[in-house]
Amino acid sequence: MEYKGLAVGNTIKSLRIKKNVFVFELAYRAKISQSHVYQLEEGSNKMSIDLLYRLMDALDTDANTILGIKEKDEVSVDERLKELNPKIKETLTELFLKTIDGVEK
Incomplete structure (x- = not known):
């Protein structure tokens, strides 16, 4: 499986907007800088497993949603x-x- 940064970034941005969370709020909740949020959303920066968990908490979602992984039968x-x-x-x-x-x- 290949990490698709731009697709993951678009998902993070979409979730953030859908949940009415500003960049500075997501940065605060995930304990990263605002520029790091922008880099993730642009797909120019990969995330660690630790950051994935913090984003899951910050966006109240699961890893599969953030990473764009579908269930096999979905x-x-x-x-x-x-x-x-x-x-x-x-x-x-x-x-x-x-x-x-x-x-x-």
């Missing part, structure tokens, strides 16, 4: 959508778009 939503017959896919797409339009207003 199938992504995109993969499952590809398996649908075209008519059902079209119907679900229309429903999704109507839902999104309703939320945006």
Whole structure:
């Protein structure tokens, strides 16, 4: 297995934003500098196991989520959508778009 820094960094950033955590808050919680957080999010810095655990605590998540590791039998939503017959896919797409339009207003 290869460490994919940019993908991990994007996940960390997404989790941080989703949980409304500012960079300085994540840095404080994980006991690292703000520049270290930016480097992780940019994928330019790898993390130690110790830091992974601190990020798990700081972001209230698990290692698999941070590292982008799927369960072996877990199938992504995109993969499952590809398996649908075209008519059902079209119907679900229309429903999704109507839902999104309703939320945006």
